[in-house]
Each structure stands twice: as structure tokens, then as C-alpha cells.
Ligand SMILES: CC(=O)SCCNC(=O)CCNC(=O)[C@H](O)C(C)(C)COP(=O)(O)OP(=O)(O)OC[C@H]1O[C@@H](n2cnc3c(N)ncnc32)[C@H](O)[C@@H]1OP(=O)(O)O
């Protein structure tokens with residue numbers, strides 16, 4: 458096994474070499490050799506669980522003792538994760554890294570996941586930006602000559618590696634691609650763990666898209682191994698798990714338990730949660746995205762249970778993303794701020810200890826709401842929310858009878874899915890479209906909804922059922938409009954055409970494809986040359 462060839466197929470010279478040192482690559486390879494096989498087994502378990510399920514989802518009988526045992530709690534919070542009232546998220550792109558570090562938020566989540574298109578450049582240079590930030594050497598000059606530098610105080614940094622489902626195909630062991638999650642975690646840990654400790658902080662993470670406590674156990678074992686290997690005391694790492702799949706919502710206690718010596722609570726990843734709901738219950742038709750708000754009974758049940766579960770275990774409960782971004786139009790900007798204010802008020806009132814914003818222009822709004830409620834207290838974990846009683850039925854209480862979709866809703870989902878996918882193929886993992894922040898999670902909702910509406914022939918409010926023919930026609934029309942108005946240069950036209958082909962295939966599969974980003978990555982960003990499937994050839998023709 459030790460003789461398996463290690464190959465790297467992306468750029469490795471210039472500043473890439475500062476991250477892709479032989480020692481750092483050895484560390485990632487060792488991580489993948491240690492844990493790669495378990496990751497593959499857990500992905501297979503995900504597939505089996507989803508395809509062979511015959512009864513409704515429920516809490517696990519086998520882990521009842523963990524839920525019923527009131528005696529355990531998670532480790533006390535690290536000193537710089539005590540007060541998390543406002544957390545800004547975004548990709549570790551150079552300028553945005555500086556802007557996030559200067560934003561005044563308590564925490565910055567540097568995101569290799571929903572907000573990053575995992576091109577080789579984005580994933581390696583993102584690591585370099587993080588390291589430069591810690592070394593105090595991060596600067597940037599824009600094309601217009603605007604100079605960017607990090608001011609004095611910076612937020613606590615948490616890094617979100619990619620999910621277990623994604624491979625990093627540019628690094629292979631004996632021809633096998635390594636896990637993208639271990640690649641992102643490993644490089645950050647290798648370069649920045651000690652740097653963070655030296656400045657009085659630590660290696661902190663956000664863990665995305667977990668589907669079970671066994672996946673949390675795998676992360677915990679990765680943490681223990683990484684700390685031991687690098688001579689860092691056990692329990693130095695801290696990680697907040699996003700509860701953003703419906704199966705994980707049934708295992709919140711168990712996830713905290715698995716990670717208890719490294720846990721920094723849970724976060725309500727509302728957008729992927731909706732996506733997961735559609736994927737896991739394809740026959741329960743959800744209306745358009747704008748109508749499924751956080752006050753829908755099943756979304757409320759999920760967030761209430763999250764707060765109660767966290768606080769019972771002395772862990773932070775962190776709120777989610779109101780996906781509006783301020784616009785330059787003052788009226789729209791005011792509306793966006795009001796929406797964010799309302800969303801954060803609901804969260805703090807429910808017991809959340811902090812929340813996310815997607816833009817520096819929203820930091821003050823979120824902080825003001827939490828300041829008003831928390832005052833000088835760093836969090837509200839003392840509010841145990843014992844009044845909350847959430848059953849399995851509550852988590853699944855989707856009122857989806859008689860859903861009809863409007864033409865506007867259909868066209869919006871088509872437009873966002875197409876534009877986002879094209880941007881992603883061009884290396885941008887988050888974009889503002891129509892005043893909304895769109896990232897991998899929100900785009901997955903759009904395309905999964907289109908798939909669901911096609912597969913159930915959901916009626917439209919103008920008399921015809923949604924069909925593959927209707928949606929593929931809309932995709933073509935959307936692309937035609939962009940082409941005719943001259944909005945696309947040659948590169949953009951190619952990416953839009955690739956996006957249309959990809960979406961057309963995914964939207965017409967018999968079962969809802971697991972992820973948009975996985976086939977998109979394998980086909981277009983992995984540096985490989987995957988042959989097109991017969992379905993894609995048909996679409997392209
Ligand atoms: C479902 C989830 O997982 S949510 C978490 C993942 N998603 C995210 O993190 C999205 C983060 N947000 C973003 O990426 C951006 O806000 C976008 C793409 C939506 C909009 O960005 P822009 O189009 O650049 O917005 P806008 O022009 O208003 O930005 C103004 C300034 O704020 C900066 N900015 C905007 N958002 C951020 C951010 N999240 N972090 C740091 N800087 C930011 C811009 O770089 C720009 O800087 P400049 O004035 O120095 O040029």
C-alpha cells in the first residue's frame with residue numbers, strides 16, 4: 458500500500474508550492490489512507506438508507522440511551538467561541554477574506570463548501586489566503602487600484618471543509634481520488650492549527666451535510682488522529698455541525714455525543730435542510746421556495762428541537778442564513794435589512810446564541826438584534842427550552858396538499874439553477890441574483906424542486922402540469938434570451954451551455970440525483986476527462 462503512486466494533476470508551482478509542500482501532501486495522504494475506506498462505507502450506507510427505506514423516518518431506537526441520558530454535556534466552549542452572536546460566511550477568496558476579517562463579526566466561517574466552486578485554484582489558493590491571514594501578510598489591490606489590508610482585530614476563524622460526498626480528483630493515491638473533506642481539513646490543520654494556537658485561538662471547523670452520527674464519529678476520529686499525529690492536545694479542535702439533512706435532524710443528540718470533546722454546538726443549515734427534505738421525501742411536494750419560510754411547522758419543529766438539544770448539552774445553537782443581500786437601491790436595501798432583522802429576532806427569541814450573515818452590510822443588523830436580547834451575556838445557553846416537545850411527526854409535518862406552482866416560480870427556479878450552475882463552472886460558488894444570495898444549497902433546492910415537480914407532474918396555476926418538456930423548453934428560452942441580448946462572451950456561452958446540458962440530464966433522472974455539484978465537479982472541474990453519459994450526448998445533440 459505504501460508504494461501506491463501519489464499524483465497531483467493541478468498547478469503545484471509558484472505560491473501553490475507553499476501549501477502543497479511534500480509534508481502537507483504526506484499528511485493529507487496519510488489521513489485519506491487512515492479514513493478513506495470508512496468514508497466510502499458511510500457513503501454507501503447513505504445510499505442504502507435512502508433507497509431501501511420502507512417506513513417514515515424516526516428517532517433511532519438503538520441510540521435511545523444517549524438521548525435519555527441527561528448527564529452528559531459537550532466540552533466547555535473555547536474562550537473565543539463563547540460569544541458568537543454574529544458570524545459572517547464566505548469563500549476564502551483573497552479580497553473577501555480581507556473584507557470578512559474587517560467586517561466586525563465575531564466569527565468568520567471560511568467556506569470551502571456551499572460558497573466555493575472547488576476549482577483547484579479556489580481550494581489551494583483559499584488555503585494560502587488563510588495562512589497569509591494568520592501570518593499578517595494578506596493584502597490585495599483591485600484592478601481599480603483599491604488597496605485592501607486586514608485591520609487590527611480579527612474575528613475567530615472557523616473553516617468549513619467540503620462534505621463527505623465530494624472527491625478531490627487533483628490528488629490521487631494509486632489512481633484513487635482523495636476525499637475533498639480530508640483534503641480541505643488536512644491542509645488547513647497542517648498549515649494553520651499551530652499558527653492558530655500560537656495566537657491564542659485554535660483550529661475550529663464547521664462540518665457540513667452530515668447524514669448520521671456515524672459520520673460525526675468519523676470526524677471525531679479524524680480529529681483525534683490529527684491532534685495525536687501533530688502533537689496537539691486532544692480537545693483543541695472545535696467543530697460546529699450543521700444540521701442540514703432531515704436524517705441528521707433525528708440524530709442531533711447522537712451527533713453532539715460523538716463529538717462531545719470537540720463539539721462547538723450545532724447550526725441550523727436551513728437551505729440544505731429543505732433540499733434534503735425534497736430528496737428524501739420525493740412524493741411530498743413542496744411549494745416554491747419563497748413560500749416555505751422558517752415559520753412553516755416542519756421548519757419550526759427543526760429549529761426548536763435544535764435549540765433545545767444544544768442547550769440541554771451546554772452547547773451553542775447557531776442560527777442560519779437569511780439569504781438576502783443588500784442592494785445598491787436604497788428601497789431594496791432597506792427591505793433586505795428589515796427581512797434580516799425579522800429573521801434574527803425570531804432566532805434570538807427562540808433561543809439561538811448567534812446567527813449567520815452572508816454580507817458585511819448585514820453584520821450590524823444581526824449584532825444589534827442579538828445585543829438587544831443578550832445584553833452583556835455571551836449566549837443564552839441557560840435557557841433550556843424545556844417547554845419544547847418535538848415528535849417525529851412534527852419534523853415531517855409538511856403541509857403539501859394541493860400544491861400548484863406559478864409560471865414565475867418555475868421560471869425563477871430555472872433561471873437560478875442555470876445561472877448559478879454557469880457561475881459555479883466559472884469558479885464562483887456564491888452569487889447575488891435578484892437580491893438573493895445564491896449558493897450551492899439554494900441552487901440545489903431550485904433544481905431538486907424542478908425535478909420533483911416534473912416527476913410528480915405538479916399542476917401549474919395556468920392549467921398544465923409541469924413536465925420535462927416544459928422545463929427543458931424554459932431552460933432553452935432562458936439561454937436564448939441571454940444569448941440574444943449579447944450578455945454572454947464566448948467563455949460564458951460555453952459555461953451556460955454546459956450548465957443547461959447538465960441540468961437537463963439531472964432534471965429528467967428517474968430518482969432525484971444526490972447532488973448537482975458532484976457530477977458538475979467530476980465532469981468540469983476535476984481536471985479529468987470523464988466521458989459524457991448517453992443521456993448527455995442526447996441532450997447536447
Ligand atoms: C446556505 C449557506 O451555506 S449560506 C453560507 C454560504 N454562502 C455564503 O457564504 C455567501 C457569502 N456571500 C457572498 O459570497 C456575497 O455576499 C455575494 C456573492 C452573495 C454577493 O457578493 P457581491 O456581489 O460582491 O456583493 P456586493 O457588491 O454588495 O459586495 C460589496 C462588498 O462586500 C464584499 N462582500 C460581500 N459579501 C461578502 C462576504 N460574505 N464576505 C466578505 N466580503 C463580502 C464584496 O467583496 C464587496 O467588497 P468591495 O466593496 O471591497 O469590492
Ligand SMILES: O=CC(=O)O
Pocket residue numbers: 571699701725726727728729730777778898
Ligand atoms: O449551509 C447552510 C445551509 O443553509 O445550507
Ligand SMILES: [Mg+2]
Pocket residue numbers: 571665666699701726728729898
Ligand atoms: Mg449547507
